[in-house]
Amino acid sequence: MKPVKDDWYKLCRIYLEFINPKERASVQEWEEYIEKSVQTAKSVGLNTLAFDPYYGGYAIHKGSAAPYNYDIGEADIFSMMERAVHKRGMKLVAFSMGMHFQPYTCRQYPSWVQRDSKGEPIRYTENWLVMCPNSPFGNYLIQDFGRLISQYPIDGIYIEGLYFADGACFCPYCREKFVNTYGFEMLSEEAEREPSQYTKFRESSLTDFVRRMRRMIDQKSPETIWMASPSAFGDDWAGMHSGAERPFEIDFASWGKYVDVIHMERQWGYPTTPTFPLRNIGQSVQIIRAETHKPVFRNT
Numbered sequence: 040m041k042p043v044k045d046d047w048y049k050l051c052r053i054y055l056e057f058i059n060p061k062e063r064a065s066v067q068e069w070e071e072y073i074e075k076s077v078q079t080a081k082s083v084g085l086n087t088l089a090f091d092p093y094y095g096g097y098a099i100h101k102g103s104a105a106p107y108n109y110d111i112g113e114a115d116i117f118s119m120m121e122r123a124v125h126k127r128g129m130k131l132v133a134f135s136m137g138m139h140f141q142p143y144t145c146r147q148y149p150s151w152v153q154r155d156s157k158g159e160p161i162r163y164t165e166n167w168l169v170m171c172p173n174s175p176f177g178n179y180l181i182q183d184f185g186r187l188i189s190q191y192p193i194d195g196i197y198i199e200g201l202y203f204a205d206g207a208c209f210c211p212y213c214r215e216k217f218v219n220t221y222g223f224e225m226l227s228e229e230a231e232r233e234p235s236q237y238t239k240f241r242e243s244s245l246t247d248f249v250r251r252m253r254r255m256i257d258q259k260s261p262e263t264i265w266m267a268s269p270s271a272f273g274d275d276w277a278g279m280h281s282g283a284e285r286p287f288e289i290d291f292a293s294w295g296k297y298v299d300v301i302h303m304e305r306q307w308g309y310p311t312t313p314t315f316p317l318r319n320i321g322q323s324v325q326i327i328r329a330e331t332h333k334p335v336f337r338n339t
């Protein structure tokens with residue numbers, strides 16, 4: 040079933056699902072597990088699944104540059120999910136956590152991670168490092184999703200976590216891009232003295248990633264929707280703790296030229312333990328909608 044670009048994405052009821060790898064589960068067990076999980080979602084009124092074609096950065100679909108997930112064996116889990124979703128008239132969105140939760144690439148390619156001004160890797164947690172979109176990781180993600188949408192009928196791509204961490208990035212790829220752009224070296228003292236230049240650099244680097252993903256989608260499967268989420272709200276990485284209405288270092292006017300939907304991770308904790316007042320979230324939606332002229336989802 041080829042993707043169709045009508046208005047489905049503007050009003051879709053989307054949910055995010057991860058698999059629970061069970062060692063040596065048979066293909067039949069996987070089929071049953073997936074059928075049950077999609078049927079449950081459908082029965083509560085959801086009509087769009089965002090599903091990660093990797094588990095722990097290891098592929099659970101055919102054709103990736105990443106190795107196959109060793110807990111799963113040869114089962115093409117993504118294909119099973121695709122059939123289960125489409126036969127129910129639902130939509131399938133291929134999802135990635137973006138710059139973080141990429142254990143395969145951060146272990147295999149340590150030079151692709153974001154670094155502080157002393158050259159130390161940026162850690163999201165003890166085990167997970169943050170990848171740099173200016174490193175070959177950016178191309179890797181775009182190319183791998185390109186292979187994916189060439190092989191499977193995928194209605195949308197949703198990349199979350201597009202951001203530079205505080206104090207980043209001073210990796211060799213950023214340094215080279217910076218000197219090629221501005222004609223002088225990236226210096227941490229300079230970044231402190233003239234932060235706007237570095238902010239601009241990070242902004243344009245993220246826009247560049249968003250634009251290249253659009254170009255790839257237009258080449259491989261132009262009916263596929265491009266959904267993107269910036270995570271750098273306020274002065275903390277994921278914006279979980281600050282009250283800023285508009286994320287810093289995102290050029291939304293430019294993003295609006297390339298993406299179809301913006302997801303903003305703001306509505307954490309609702310309805311039981313809200314992180315922000317609803318009014319505050321509403322302001323964010325208004326601001327981002329005005330800047331991008333695109334639908335804005337307030338998902339957690």
Ligand SMILES: [Zn+2]
Nearest residue numbers: 171208210213
């Ligand atoms: Zn970098």
